[in-house]
Amino acid sequence: MTNLKDKLSASVRMAKASQQPAEKPATAKPTAAKPAAAAPAAKPVRAKPPVKKTPAAKSQPSGTQDSGNALFPARVWPD
Amino acid sequence: MATHVTAVINQKGGAGKTTLAMNLAAGLARRGETVVIDLDPQGSSLQWASSGSKPFPATVKQIGGKWDARTLHQNYRAYRYMVLDCPPSIDSHASVQALQACDVALIPVLPSPIDLWASLRLPQEIEDARRANANLKAFLVLNQLEPKSAISAAMHDALAEFGMPVLAATLRRRAIYRGAALEGVSVYQMGSRGASAAEEIEAIINEVIGS
Ligand SMILES: Nc1ncnc2c1ncn2[C@@H]1O[C@H](COP(=O)(O)OP(=O)(O)O)[C@@H](O)[C@H]1O
């Protein structure tokens, strides 16, 4: 239980660390200045490889999107 | 009195924005005239409200064309409460304006690491929005909580990593939330079967908007 708590919290910290440089460049623009349909391509910083990429690629947040569906059945259907 | 505006927002699809927005609106409608603005092009709220045999307790509208926080307030000032059901993106015009227009932003998150990771940009977006909307309050809301599951129990600690307040009130995973959508009504209109869910929504309203 405690182990799971630590693991979940740690995963969030790790995701935060790996997202921050890409999502929010140092020169953060005011929200209003964002184009209406800001495509990822509009942020040149994103094009760079993630700052921190450890060998454990499978558990990296950047690699999780596709595995998302695996968790869905468990929570979509009633008990 | 100025319209009280709640935005239900998260860039993650399936987090429960529409479910929370619609049931919240139904609860608020018991307190005063309430309008839901369906900002998601998918139009789920609108479809929900128009598919019932009984009328939905809140008015649901879609808006198109050019609009901003100011015109939104102007156009719907007749209502006591407004709930904004946001699209699954935070860069969209609708979401940016919703954060400008609202008094309270509610961010539903599911008890799953993937949903947490996908929501991590929100605290920064809220901060950005506060430059123009200084009094904006924002809360994470745990949705589809399964009290007996270990991961659900671990959520409160993990959410602390967001550096944002988390509502004490949560929504459990209940089939009645889906059933109500199917019937085109809110959990308040589902009789005794919806009572526990309606209590959850009431707890959120009381915690956020005050009684
Ligand atoms: N607390 C809940 N219990 C059970 N099902 C839920 C709950 N919240 C949402 N759902 C279901 O999860 C799915 C996604 O919810 P929805 O409100 O459409 O999310 P979003 O608007 O964020 O995409 C829907 O099928 C909805 O009925």
Ligand SMILES: [Mg+2]
């Ligand atoms: Mg929706």
